[in-house]
Amino acid sequence: MEKLQCQCGHINPPGTNLCESCGRSLTEKEQNSKLVDMRYEGTARRSQTYNKSIIDKIWNFFSSVKVGVGIIVLLLVAAAIGTILPQKAFVPANTEATIKEYYADTYGVVGQIYHALGFHDLYSSFWFIILVGMLAISLIIASLDRFVPLYKSLKNQRVLRHPSFMDKQRIYAEGPGAEDTLKKAEEKLSELKYKVRTDKNGLLAEKGRFSRWGPYVNHIGLIIFLFGVMLRMMPGFYIDESLWIREGETRAIPEVPGYYLENKNFELENYSGEGGEEIFGEALDRVGTVAKNYQTDIVLYKKKEDALPGAVDGQEVVKEYPIRVNQPLKFAGYAIYQMDFRLDELKAMTFSFINKETEESFGELTIDLIDPKKDYELDNGASVKLIGYYPDFSGFENGEPQTATPLPNNPGFLVKLFTPDTPEGETSFITIKNTVEPLGENEYKLAFQSVETRDVSGLTVRKDSTLPILGLGGLIFMIGVAQGMYFNHRRFWIQQKTDGTILLAGHTNKNWFGLKKDLNQVVEYASLPAYTDQQDEIEKQEKAEKEGEVLS
Amino acid sequence: MTLAEISSSLLYVAFVAYLIATFVFGGAVKGNKEGTFKSESRWGMVAITITLIGFAANLGYFFTRWGATGHAPLSNMFEFTTAFGMTLVGGFIILYFLYKTPVLGMIVLPVALLIIAFASMFPSEVSPLIPALQTNWLAIHVSTVVIAEGILAISAAAGLIYLLKVVDLTKKSKQRMGLEAIMYSLVLVLGFVVASSFFSLTGYEAEFTYVDKESKDAAVTYTMPPLFGMNDYVALTDDAMTPLVEMPAIVHAGKLTTVVWSILVGTVLYWLIRLVFRKRIAAILKPFVKNVNIQLMDEIGYRAVIIGFPVFTLGALIFAMIWAQIAWSRFWGWDPKEVWALITWLFYAAYLHLRLGKGWQGEKSAWLAVLGFIIIMFNLVAVNLIIAGLHSYA
Numbered sequence: 001m002e003k004l005q006c007q008c009g010h011i012n013p014p015g016t017n018l019c020e021s022c023g024r025s026l027t028e029k030e031q032n033s034k035l036v037d038m039r040y041e042g043t044a045r046r047s048q049t050y051n052k053s054i055i056d057k058i059w060n061f062f063s064s065v066k067v068g069v070g071i072i073v074l075l076l077v078a079a080a081i082g083t084i085l086p087q088k089a090f091v092p093a094n095t096e097a098t099i100k101e102y103y104a105d106t107y108g109v110v111g112q113i114y115h116a117l118g119f120h121d122l123y124s125s126f127w128f129i130i131l132v133g134m135l136a137i138s139l140i141i142a143s144l145d146r147f148v149p150l151y152k153s154l155k156n157q158r159v160l161r162h163p164s165f166m167d168k169q170r171i172y173a174e175g176p177g178a179e180d181t182l183k184k185a186e187e188k189l190s191e192l193k194y195k196v197r198t199d200k201n202g203l204l205a206e207k208g209r210f211s212r213w214g215p216y217v218n219h220i221g222l223i224i225f226l227f228g229v230m231l232r233m234m235p236g237f238y239i240d241e242s243l244w245i246r247e248g249e250t251r252a253i254p255e256v257p258g259y260y261l262e263n264k265n266f267e268l269e270n271y272s273g274e275g276g277e278e279i280f281g282e283a284l285d286r287v288g289t290v291a292k293n294y295q296t297d298i299v300l301y302k303k304k305e306d307a308l309p310g311a312v313d314g315q316e317v318v319k320e321y322p323i324r325v326n327q328p329l330k331f332a333g334y335a336i337y338q339m340d341f342r343l344d345e346l347k348a349m350t351f352s353f354i355n356k357e358t359e360e361s362f363g364e365l366t367i368d369l370i371d372p373k374k375d376y377e378l379d380n381g382a383s384v385k386l387i388g389y390y391p392d393f394s395g396f397e398n399g400e401p402q403t404a405t406p407l408p409n410n411p412g413f414l415v416k417l418f419t420p421d422t423p424e425g426e427t428s429f430i431t432i433k434n435t436v437e438p439l440g441e442n443e444y445k446l447a448f449q450s451v452e453t454r455d456v457s458g459l460t461v462r463k464d465s466t467l468p469i470l471g472l473g474g475l476i477f478m479i480g481v482a483q484g485m486y487f488n489h490r491r492f493w494i495q496q497k498t499d500g501t502i503l504l505a506g507h508t509n510k511n512w513f514g515l516k517k518d519l520n521q522v523v524e525y526a527s528l529p530a531y532t533d534q535q536d537e538i539e540k541q542e543k544a545e546k547e548g549e550v551l552s
Numbered sequence: 553m554t555l556a557e558i559s560s561s562l563l564y565v566a567f568v569a570y571l572i573a574t575f576v577f578g579g580a581v582k583g584n585k586e587g588t589f590k591s592e593s594r595w596g597m598v599a600i601t602i603t604l605i606g607f608a609a610n611l612g613y614f615f616t617r618w619g620a621t622g623h624a625p626l627s628n629m630f631e632f633t634t635a636f637g638m639t640l641v642g643g644f645i646i647l648y649f650l651y652k653t654p655v656l657g658m659i660v661l662p663v664a665l666l667i668i669a670f671a672s673m674f675p676s677e678v679s680p681l682i683p684a685l686q687t688n689w690l691a692i693h694v695s696t697v698v699i700a701e702g703i704l705a706i707s708a709a710a711g712l713i714y715l716l717k718v719v720d721l722t723k724k725s726k727q728r729m730g731l732e733a734i735m736y737s738l739v740l741v742l743g744f745v746v747a748s749s750f751f752s753l754t755g756y757e758a759e760f761t762y763v764d765k766e767s768k769d770a771a772v773t774y775t776m777p778p779l780f781g782m783n784d785y786v787a788l789t790d791d792a793m794t795p796l797v798e799m800p801a802i803v804h805a806g807k808l809t810t811v812v813w814s815i816l817v818g819t820v821l822y823w824l825i826r827l828v829f830r831k832r833i834a835a836i837l838k839p840f841v842k843n844v845n846i847q848l849m850d851e852i853g854y855r856a857v858i859i860g861f862p863v864f865t866l867g868a869l870i871f872a873m874i875w876a877q878i879a880w881s882r883f884w885g886w887d888p889k890e891v892w893a894l895i896t897w898l899f900y901a902a903y904l905h906l907r908l909g910k911g912w913q914g915e916k917s918a919w920l921a922v923l924g925f926i927i928i929m930f931n932l933v934a935v936n937l938i939i940a941g942l943h944s945y946a
Binding site: 065066068069072073075076079080082083087089092106107108123240271277279280282283284286287290291292293294324325326328335337339460462464467470474477478481482485486 | 621675680682683686687800801861865869870879882883888894895905909910935
């Protein structure tokens with residue numbers, strides 16, 4: 001395509017509608033219209049100019065508002081579909097097979113179809129991510145396509161415009177003026193906070209040009225936000241680990257080298273409806289128990305710099321803190337949240353070693369359920385040997401006791417009991433509910449005495465280095481929205497011909513009411529000719545024609 | 553009188569004031585020959601004064617309840633929905649002083665009344681906060697959202713007035729059907745209020761046990777005669793009506809019963825209105841908008857969106873994300889409420905692009921504004937009551 005030379009001599013890039021220098025209409029369409037299209041100052045937008053190569057086609061596709069809105073609507077519909085049934089993260093199943101089963105069992109055929117289409121994990125599906133990616137591309141291309149020419153044009157705009165540019169503005173006036181008209185107009189416009197530039201016999205008054213950048217600024221904010229979200233997939237930016245920690249335990253914090261956490265106490269408190277809470281009585285009666293507080297009192301340790309690995313006293317206390325919901329522990333860029341808990345996990349069981357007949361006792365032994373000892377020495381030469389420990393006993397398989405999980409939910413002990421009378425030992429299998437004597441009737445047994453329990457706190461360890469980027473994106477978005485929506489770009493062009501005639505044109509990107517209010521003041525002060533709103537005139541004319549048709 | 557009782561009385565005062573103001577605004581509109589009010593009529597003045605008294609009582613309700621509960625009254629369905637009715641009226645009052653449009657009051661006030669009445673059907677006793685809600689972010693996040701939604705709803709009201717004025721009701725068209733569908737849905741809300749109030753005044757209650765979708769035993773209390781039975785239900789109340797149909801476990805038959813009763817009562821009400829007036833509800837309202845300046849309505853609708861959209865972004869996305877990061881350790885988790893907030897935001901983003909980029913002004917814009925309100929109501933009602941998630945506080 002060729003560059004366009006205007007009658008005024010200025011050479012415009014191909015695709016320009018209004019001469020960058022004087023504002024003359026360069027296309028037939030513009031020449032024939034009553035008002036010029038000022039949306040992008042009549043500049044040459046790449047998307048409106050080239051449509052040959054594949055790159056042109058892609059560029060044009062993504063720079064279209066129609067396509068952008070289309071992507072928004074597709075995202076909106078997809079997002080809505082994802083809420084018809086719960087996403088897989090909210091379903092009480094963990095493996096692919098059980099999840100599939102859950103959807104089929106709970107929601108029948110609908111659930112099966114939903115699962116088969118991949119809607120159970122819609123927001124991480126490749127097509128949803130591609131849609132978000134397309135939105136990002138559209139944001140970038142559509143912004144560049146408009147911003148670059150608009151910026152150039154507004155930066156280089158001249159004070160003096162061709163009369164054909166001025167009389168095709170929506171606000172226009174032509175009429176006689178006095179000698180000092182221009183000067184007085186300049187005064188008043190400056191007073192109204194317009195930036196006024198003059199050139200020979202004309203002036204250009206401008207206010208709020210920055211509001212034109214609003215849309216591009218808010219799009220930059222969104223792009224930064226999406227970039228931040230993408231960055232989380234990079235290693236090192238994002239950590240999400242869970243940490244189950246029992247009361248009294250000290251554990252290394254996963255993915256946080258050199259730090260340890262001790263759980264001193266976990267507490268669950270419910271509303272009692274008493275002591276200042278009487279006001280909640282009615283609600284508590286209706287719904288039952290309501291939790292008031294989940295809290296883990298922790299001590300945070302850090303390995304000393306010079307400590308040898310595994311040294312007992314190689315840790316220093318960094319902080320003691322009660323972690324509660326809404327009050328995570330924060331340190332060194334990490335945060336630890338109260339997320340879950342298990343109350344009253346079995347900690348240790350105490351048995352009494354007795355003779356079944358005489359009930360004579362050889363003393364008691366306590367078995368730690370997390371880290372049990374193998375051998376226990378008791379009074380009068382009795383001893384117990386723990387041959388096998390099954391923390392979550394689930395039954396026998398081929399005669400062997402099995403454990404379902406490593407958690408002490410239903411502990412089973414295979415023990416051998418020794419006394420001076422039975423030096424070769426008696427074998428016994430003990431669970432909470434009963435005792436089995438697999439190798440024949442025994443003389444001695446372990447009688448259950450007591451159990452110790454403790455709470456387990458479920459914490460989440462989190463690091464998210466992208467948060468500042470997301471925050472910045474959000475902030476820029478909000479600034480851009482305010483900039484574009486609450487301010488507007490107003491301009492007046494005034495020229496005085498040699499015979500004293502005044503030409504006046506006005507333009508704003510929005511809020512014509514405000515523009516007219518400004519102009520009325522200038523007209524009065526500088527005795528400018530009365531202006532008309534040419535769009536209103538055109539509409540009135542069209543309406544009259546329409547009514548005329550109806551009448552005839 | 554305790555603070556909580558004072559609070560309830562103030563809400564009642566507000567309700568009655570809005571009810572009276574609705575009719576006075578109606579009168580002000582009828583007596584008015586111009587669309588825009590350069591100066592307001594005497595009736596307009598009376599109506600806005602009553603509205604202001606109601607709004608003051610409404611604010612009084614809000615802050616006395618805050619005092620009584622010790623937390624911002626925005627923590628459950630009753631509190632949030634009531635606040636939504638209040639911000640809707642607040643938004644209208646601001647616009648009234650800018651544009652002097654009594655016709656907006658005639659539409660906004662009854663909708664606000666309907667919303668407050670709807671809210672009152674939910675348990676309204678003072679309830680304690682669960683740990684996740686015990687933070688100032690409750691007040692910050694939820695109040696911003698409720699203000700934004702109030703403002704955005706104003707744009708729907710302006711849109712509705714625009715449509716009442718421009719849609720030709722004498723000829724059969726999609727537009728006429730759409731408009732009447734909006735009226736019908738508003739009457740259905742009234743149906744819900746009437747049905748709930750009736751059965752609660754007569755003290756209807758029926759208890760059942762059933763087997764839920766996870767195959768566990770559960771219990772349910774019906775507050776309306778059970779049209780639908782829960783999966784494998786057993787009646788515990790002796791004289792309870794036998795449900796007509798038993799539903800599979802994934803359908804909550806108790807909620808379905810409430811919905812169907814509301815539709816039944818609402819439909820009866822709708823046809824009663826049609827029978828009495830012998831015309832469509834839209835047609836009943838049409839004479840009131842005869843003198844409306846539609847350009848002004850278009851402008852009000854657009855203004856409401858450009859104010860509401862940034863406030864919504866701030867409250868429903870930015871503040872929401874900050875709080876979610878603090879309370880739940882992640883700023884976004886695709887919880888249904890979060891998703892529907894995003895959907896609302898995307899919708900208004902599309903509205904703005906279509907309006908500013910594609911020239912969708914006037915009628916198209918008005919339809920979109922009404923659709924936006926439907927999305928907001930869906931997020932408020934359906935997402936809370938039907939789709940289970942972290943935000944199901946009702």
